[in-house]
Amino acid sequence: xxxxxxxxxxxxxxxxxxxxxxxxxxxxxxxxxxxxxxxxxxxxxxxxxxxxxxxxxxxxxxxxxxxxxxxxxxxxxxxxxxxxxxxxxxxxxxxxxxxxxxxxxxxxxxxxxxxxxxxxxxxxxxxxxxxxxxxxxxxxxxxxxxxxxxxxxxxxxxxxxxxxxxxxxxxxxxxxxxxxxxxxxxxxxxxxxxxxxxxxxxxxxxxxxxxxxxxxxxxxxxxxxxxxxxxxxxxxxxxxxxxxxxxxxxxxxxxxxxxxxxxxxxxxxxxxxxxxxxxxxxxxxxxxxxxxxxxxxxxxxxx
Numbered sequence: 001x002x003x004x005x006x007x008x009x010x011x012x013x014x015x016x017x018x019x020x021x022x023x024x025x026x027x028x029x030x031x032x033x034x035x036x037x038x039x040x041x042x043x044x045x046x047x048x049x050x051x052x053x054x055x056x057x058x059x060x061x062x063x064x065x066x067x068x069x070x071x072x073x074x075x076x077x078x079x080x081x082x083x084x085x086x087x088x089x090x091x092x093x094x095x096x097x098x099x100x101x102x103x104x105x106x107x108x109x110x111x112x113x114x115x116x117x118x119x120x121x122x123x124x125x126x127x128x129x130x131x132x133x134x135x136x137x138x139x140x141x142x143x144x145x146x147x148x149x150x151x152x153x154x155x156x157x158x159x160x161x162x163x164x165x166x167x168x169x170x171x172x173x174x175x176x177x178x179x180x181x182x183x184x185x186x187x188x189x190x191x192x193x194x195x196x197x198x199x200x201x202x203x204x205x206x207x208x209x210x211x212x213x214x215x216x217x218x219x220x221x222x223x224x225x226x227x228x229x230x231x232x233x234x235x236x237x238x239x240x241x242x243x244x245x246x247x248x249x250x251x252x253x254x255x256x257x258x259x260x261x262x263x264x265x266x267x268x269x270x271x272x273x274x275x276x277x278x279x280x281x282x283x284x285x286x287x288x289x290x291x292x293x294x295x296x297x298x299x300x301x302x303x
Contacts, residue, residue, distance in 0.1 A: 003019060003020070003021050003047045003049075003051045003053070003127065004019060004020050004021070004022075004044050004045075004046060004047070005020075005021050005022050005044065005045040005046075005047055005076070005127075005249060005271075006020055006021070006022035006042055006043065006044050006045075006118070007022055007023065007024075007025040007028045007042065007043055007045075007271060007273035008022070008023075008024055008025070008028075008041065008042035008043075008116075009024065009025065009026075009027065009028065009035060009036075009037060009038070009039060009040060009041050009042070009107075010024040010025075010026070010037065010107045010108065010109030010110070010112070010115070010116065011024070011040075011109050011110060011116075012024070012040045012041070012042060013116040013118065014042055014118070016118050016119060016120065020118050021051075021053050021076065021078075021118060021119070021125065021127045022078070022117070022118050023078045023106035023107075023115060023116060023117045023118070023125075023273075023275075024106045024107045024108075024109070024115050024116040024117075025106075025107050025273030025274050025275060026107040026254035026257060026273075026274040026275070026276070027039075027254075027257055027273075027274050028041065028042075028043050028271070028272060028273045028274070029243070029263070029264050029266055029271070029272040030043050030266060030270065030271045030272070031266055031267070031268055031269070031270065034263035034264065037107070037109070037254075037257075037274075043271055044271075045249050045271040047127075047129065048298075049073075049129055049130065049131050049132045049298070050129075050130040050131055051127055051128060051129045051130055052127075052128045052130065053119055053125060053126070053127050053128070054125070054126045054128065055117070055119040055120065055121035055124065055125035055126070056121050056122065056123065056124070057121070057122050057123045057124075058084055058087070058088045058123045058124055061088075061121075061123070061124050061125075061126055062088065062091050062092070062095070065092065065095050065096065065126070065128075066095050068128070070130065071096070071099070072096070072099055072128040072129055072130060073099075073100075073129050073130060073131055073132050073133065073134055074099060074100040074101070074102075074129040074132070074134035074136070074296070075096070075099055075100070075101050075102075075103075075126055075127060075128055075129060076101075076102055076103045076126070076127040076129070076249075076296070077089075077092070077101060077102075077103035077104075077124060077125075077126050077127075077279060077286075078103050078104070078105075078106055078117045078124065078125045078126075079103075079104065079105045079106065079115075079117075079123065079124050079277075079288075080106055080114040080115050080116075080117050080121060080122065080123055080124065080125075081105075081113070081114050081115075081123060082105065082108075082276070082277075084123060085105070085124075085277075085288045086156070086217075086218045086287070086288055088123075088124060089279070089285075089286050089287060089288060092286070093284075093285050093286060097284065098284055100134045100135065100136040100281075100296070101136065101279055101281065101286040102136050102249065102251055102278075102279055102294050102295075102296040103251060103278070103279045103294075104251045104253075104275035104276070104277050104278035104279055104288075104294070105275055105276040105277040105278075105288075106275070106276065107254060107274070107275065107276050108276060115276065132298045132299075133298065133299045133300060134296065134297070134298055134299065135296070135297055135298075135299050136281060136294060136295070136296050137294070137295045138280040138281065138289075138292055138293065138294045138295075139238065139239070139242045139292060139293040139294075139295070140197065140201050140202075140203060140228070140292055141230050141234065141235050141238040141239060141256065141291075141292075141293070142193075142195055142197070142203060142228035142229060142230040142291065143228060143229055143230055143234070144197075144201075144226060144228055145226065145227050145228060145229060146226070147164075147226065147227040148164070148165035148166075148224060148225070148226050148227075149162050149163065149164060149165055149176075149196070149224070149225055149226070149227060150162070150163055150164075150165050150166075150223055150224055150225075151173070151196075151219065151223050151224075151225060152170065152223070153219055153223060154212070156218040156219060157214060157215040157216070157217070157218060157219065158212055158213070158214060158215070159173040159206070159212060159213040159214075159215065159219065160172075160173055160211075160212050161173055162176040162177075162213075165224060172211045172212075173211065173212050173213040174208045174209070174210065174211050174212060174213055175211070177194070177206060177208060177213055178208070180194055180227060181194060184229055191205065191206055191207050191208075191255070192205070192255040192256070192258055192259050192291060193229060193230050193231070193232070193235075193259060194206075194227070194228070194229050195227075195228050195229075195290070195291050196225040196226065196227060196228070197225060197226050197228050198219075198220035198222075198224075198225055198226075198282075199220065199222070199224070199226075200282030200283065200287075201282065202217075202220075202280055202282055202287055202289045202292070203228065203289055203290050203291040203292050204216060204217045204219065204225075204289070204290050204291075205217070205253075205255055205277075205290035205291050215290075216276075216277055216290040217277060217287075217288045217289055217290050218288065230259075232259050232260075232261060235256060235259040235260065236259075236260055236261065236262065236264070239252065239256065239260070239264055239293060240264060240265055242293055242295060243264060243265070243266040243267065243270060243272055243293075243295075244265065244266065244267045245267045245270060245295065245297065246267045246268050246269050246270065246297075247267075247268070247269040247270065247297055247298070248267065248269075248270045248271075248295050248296065248297040249270075249271055249295070249296045249297070250266075250270060250271065250272040250273070250293060250294065250295050250296075251273060251275050251278045251279070251293065251294045251296075252272055252273070252274045252275065252278070252292075252293040252294075253274060253275060253277070253278055253290055253291045253292055253293065254274045254275060254276055255290060255291045256274070256291060256292075256293065257274040277289065277290055278290075278292055278293065278294050279294060280292055280294055
């Protein structure tokens with residue numbers, strides 16, 4: 001029996017009927033609706049394959065995954081909170097290398113500490129898809145600029161200083177970012193059309209906090225990144241092309257939704273939800289990212 005995947009707008013979590021898997025999203029889109037984040041709604045995507053859901057703390061879920069007697073064909077991973085996912089994904093990869101993965105962080109509204117996921121869990125819910133052939137693709141809508149920077153950090157998500165790679169003076173991180181906003185003609189509250197990416201093209205979302213920059217995902221170990229930028233028009237065009245695919249489940253970033261000025265058109269049977277961070281695969285390793293989109297679809301399935 002297949003599983004029903006659902007997106008719903010934050011604060012509208014449906015009752016768990018035992019055959020549902022999903023999470024709150026910052027708005028959602030399907031062929032029949034464009035739903036704003038504050039508009040009560042839910043939408044479903046039928047996974048016409050056998051599957052198993054595991055939910056709980058990070059350690060509980062990893063323990064159960066480590067005892068599986070089969071290798072899943074693919075997986076969807078949903079996070080309830082805002083931290084700890086990188087450690088979970090590193091251990092997941094050790095247990096399940098090469099398994100296609102999509103998902104991300106559930107949207108949080110109204111001061112929620114945790115986003116709503118089903119099955120309900122303290123940290124994470126994983127849907128193990130048993131059969132089928134699955135393709136997972138990611139999209140970075142931001143343009144590579146070739147401008148490489150080095151960063152100093154205080155912990156995995158706090159940038160204190162930035163300089164041009166290999167040269168230049170260290171500059172307070174917030175001052176550097178503000179300078180890029182001015183140079184690109186962006187408003188001071190625009191933290192979405194300018195981003196940094198690592199060598200694999202994984203974006204992080206940055207926000208100013210005094211003299212430092214806070215990141216929505218862990219920084220790369222080598223502390224070298226590339227500045228990327230995008231126009232609102234290019235976001236709309238690139239996301240439209242990416243979502244114009246039949247029978248696909250798309251995990252987009254809430255930050256990208258904020259750059260859209262009109263409803264997004266999607267392909268027949270496709271469902272899009274906007275997450276608080278999404279999973280992308282660089283090389284073969286799934287990682288937590290920001291300001292990107294991920295598309296999951298079964299290859300060879302009938303429409």
